[in-house]
Amino acid sequence: MNDDLQETSMCARNGDKAINLLFNVTPALFEDYREPILDALRRRSIDARASLLGDIAHQDVDYIIHATGGPITDFAPFSNARAVLSLWAGVEKIVGNATLTQPLCRMVDDGLRQGMVEWVVGHALRAHLGMDRYVCQKPLTWAQHVPPLATDRSVTVLGLGELGSAAATALAQLGFRVTGWSRSTHEVSGVRCVAGSENLPQALASAEILVGLLPQTSETLDLLNAERLALLPRGCFILNAGRGTLIDDDALIAALDSGQVAQATLDVFRTEPVPSGHPFWSHPGVTISPHVAAATRVGTAAENIADNIVRAQNGTPLMNLVDRTLSY
Numbered sequence: 001m002n003d004d005l006q007e008t009s010m011c012a013r014n015g016d017k018a019i020n021l022l023f024n025v026t027p028a029l030f031e032d033y034r035e036p037i038l039d040a041l042r043r044r045s046i047d048a049r050a051s052l053l054g055d056i057a058h059q060d061v062d063y064i065i066h067a068t069g070g071p072i073t074d075f076a077p078f079s080n081a082r083a084v085l086s087l088w089a090g091v092e093k094i095v096g097n098a099t100l101t102q103p104l105c106r107m108v109d110d111g112l113r114q115g116m117v118e119w120v121v122g123h124a125l126r127a128h129l130g131m132d133r134y135v136c137q138k139p140l141t142w143a144q145h146v147p148p149l150a151t152d153r154s155v156t157v158l159g160l161g162e163l164g165s166a167a168a169t170a171l172a173q174l175g176f177r178v179t180g181w182s183r184s185t186h187e188v189s190g191v192r193c194v195a196g197s198e199n200l201p202q203a204l205a206s207a208e209i210l211v212g213l214l215p216q217t218s219e220t221l222d223l224l225n226a227e228r229l230a231l232l233p234r235g236c237f238i239l240n241a242g243r244g245t246l247i248d249d250d251a252l253i254a255a256l257d258s259g260q261v262a263q264a265t266l267d268v269f270r271t272e273p274v275p276s277g278h279p280f281w282s283h284p285g286v287t288i289s290p291h292v293a294a295a296t297r298v299g300t301a302a303e304n305i306a307d308n309i310v311r312a313q314n315g316t317p318l319m320n321l322v323d324r325t326l327s328y
Helices: 003-011 027-042 110-129 162-173 197-205 249-258 298-313
Strands: 019-024 048-051 063-066 083-086 154-158 177-182 192-195 209-212 236-240 261-266 286-288
Touching (some): 027 048, 063 298, 083 298, 110 162, 110 236, 110 261, 154 197, 249 261
Parallel strands (some): 063 083, 209 236, 261 286
């Protein structure tokens, strides 16, 4: 827990009244998260009760813990709730809800961030070193294929938020020539950062490995269409762990078939699980990673939720507050 939060947590209780947490989650997630979050709050000297829909009056709810699949779609009755705290990083399925007037916070914690960095670095190195040749294909001949050094390979990261910046930094520290592209201007140590639609073509043109870590918005929908995939260096590699709607599926299959894209490792998809008849399952150039790149870990997520509740109780600005105008 942060020192400033620790100093103020003793006064964060709402008098002698326990705060009420309403979990807008599936029953399984309620069992997973209830005790870890309550325990994290107890360690911050906050008395809290955890409930599911129907167990507490709407007006008595202080905070809503949210995850996709929960029963609440109308947030208007919870007029006294001080915040809706998401267990997931992605908020595209709730941010446009017109009944949601409470502050909305997405999940960005150390476990999620580290998980994404490890996934991106692992698959970037897999592509860079050509590891599939030996691990998957198992050639029966002694054929030495010496890969370039990281300093001779260009990587572009689309999206420089918390996760994108962390992944870009880790790749740069390995020696890759990293370009980061985002909607607005960012500065990331060791990374050449460009911004705006006018600079997207140059960011794509240098991407021998392209990493997609953009959120889902109206502007990122099908951003990587046939026209933009054609801007990539021929034989490039694509890693997408942002949102499945970033890439036009049919355009990607065509680019793989033509050799424009050598291989795509995809962790996110338009429909999850991926339908059994989808060509991604059978295409030799596609690796399906079943949305595990940046899974929320219960332990670190509980600490994040507890810290944000302490902030709200003490009038401190919330962490990872979603900007409704940007949808993230």
